[in-house]
Amino acid sequence: MYAIVDIETTGGFAGSGRITEVAIVIHDGERVIDTYESLINPEQFIPSYISGLTGIDQSMVESAPLFKEVAEEMSEMLAGKIFIAHNVHFDYSFLKREFENVGIEFNPKRLCTVRLSRNVFPGLRSYGLGNLCEQLDINIENRHRAGGDAQATAILFEKIIKTAPEIVEAALKRNSKETTLPPNLPKEEYSNLPELPGVYYFHDQHGNVIYVGKAINIKKRITGHFSGTSKHKRNQFIRNEIHHISFELTGNELVALLLESQEIKRLWPKYNQSQKVKSNPWAIYKYEDREGYLRFNVSKRVKGLAPLMTFHAHTDAWHFMIDKVKEFSLCPKLSGIQKTEGACYDLELGNCGGACDGKELAENYNKRVIEAILSFQQGADKSFAILGEGRTEDEQAVVLVEKGVYHGFGFCEKGMQMMNLDDIKNVVTNYKTTAEIDHYIQNYTSSVEAQIIELDV
Structure with a gap:
């Protein structure tokens, strides 16, 4: 038995929107045997543009039942049925959240008539419900209302199951992924995804990249984007817009991080936000107080002031300074990591x-501060290569840092001897560094698994 469902809502995301209307058509695969339809009081404001689309305004739902008042009846009607909708994840995500709010478990088998239609009726100009019904001569009465759209979807499903019942049967198999994939994504593209490290790209119907991500296991990570009820509005929008996936293998996570950062800066995808924000790094500054003591200040970088060191994050700067305090026996207060009116703790x-209490002379204390400052840049201008796993068993990845500046990455034959800069430059493609890339390399080179070769310049 099938339950063909359509809902109207106050918005496009289940995390913030609520249901305003529900229609259910119970179908046995040959004919309609029962129907249900009701307006729902969403307990929130219906935006005017939604009312313009659906015709449902605030006055219409004020006297309608709350979802919790009809939840039990709908749950019983849906129980044991295969849940069907046009772009099924949308309707399912809203109903699942509403049922969860009233303590009812809801996890039915699901079918998407968008995906089924693409398989059964290939080559049509559009698979939106209105355009699809027009092309298949299905009359929709009361478009953009739950009842009208559910009835049209039921007729569409009848055509699908009569034309190709084997496709419906195949879609219901446990490992088919037809119930969780985005409506417009070809299943074969998902099936061909590798379970290897790399960078993946989501494309819209025009081929534009709308999102770039990195993963240790590309297929597993992408599956995570689409399984279950997303808690992020962005993922709901991506589901509706994604038409294709492409990828680049990187061999290891570090190169995946580097390539992801570069590609976000190059392509500027609409759904990547974090690395689009202009970086405002943290820095360590030096100054002399009125008593002649040299002091440090850890703060966000200030335009026009020359820092001693810069860092991607506050915690990186903080921990760096704590290590220098211990190494050179500096005062935590004068080093900017303790805030107190009197002496340091x-x-x-x-x-x-006792520099913070005047017990140690400024002349003596400042000598250690100068030694600490000299140590800040020790090794910062070194040239080195980071080696890692390649894209195949016979290959290794190479990341080049020349005089402290990231220059790019490449791949070469595993075991190739590279002891000078020219050897590395022959296999590396040059890329510009970013604040994120500097942070990734800094973190990786301090890790125990890092394989680093110092180079002769």
Whole structure:
């Protein structure tokens, strides 16, 4: 038995919108045997553009039942049925959330008439419900109302199941993925995804890249985008717009991170937000106070002031400074990592010489500060290569840093001896660095698994 469902809502995302109307058509595969239709009080404002589309305004739902008042009846009607809708994830995600709110578990088998139609009626100009019904001579009465759209979807499903029952049967198999994939994504593209590290691209119907991501396992990560009820509005929009997926293998996670950052900056995809924001890195500054003590300040970078060091995140700058305080026996207060009116907290513990309390002369204290500053850049201008797993068993990845600046990555034969800069440059493609890339390399080179070769310049 099938339950063909259509809903109207206050918005396009189940995390913030609510249902305003529900229609259910119970179908046995040959004919309609029962129907249900009701307006629902969403307990929130219906935007005017939604009312313009559906014809449902605030006055129409004020006296309608709340979802919790009809939840039990709908749950019983849907129980044991295969849940069908046009772009099924949309209707399912709203109903699942509403049922969860009243303590009812809802996890039916699902079929999407968009995906089924693409398989059964290939080559049509559009698979939106209105255009699809027009091309298949299905009359829709009361378009954009739950009842009218559900009835039209029921007729569409009848045509699908009569034309190709084997496709419906195949879609219901446990591992088919037909119930979770985006409506416009060809299943074969999903099936051909590798379970390897790399960068993946989501394309819209015009071929434009709308999202770039990285993964240790591309197929597993992409499956995560589309399975279950998404908690992110962005993922709901991506589901509706994605038509194709492409990918680039990278061999390992570090190269995937580097390529992802570069591609986001190059392509500027509409649904990548985090790396589009202009970076405002943190920095360490030096100054001399009125008593002649050299001090440090950890803050966001200030235009026009020359920092001693810059960092991608506050925690990176903070931990760097804490390590220098320990290494050179500096005062935590004068180093900008303790905020207190009097002496630092370490003075009583014997871990501070007393510069913050005037017990240590500025001349003596400043010598250690200068030593610490000289150590800041030690190794920062080194040239080195980071080696990692390649895209095949016979290949290795190479990331080049020249005089402290990231220059790019490439791939070469595994075991190839590379001890000078020219060797590396022959296999590396040049790319510009970003604040994110500097952060990735800094983190990776401090990890125990890093395989680093220092180079002769």
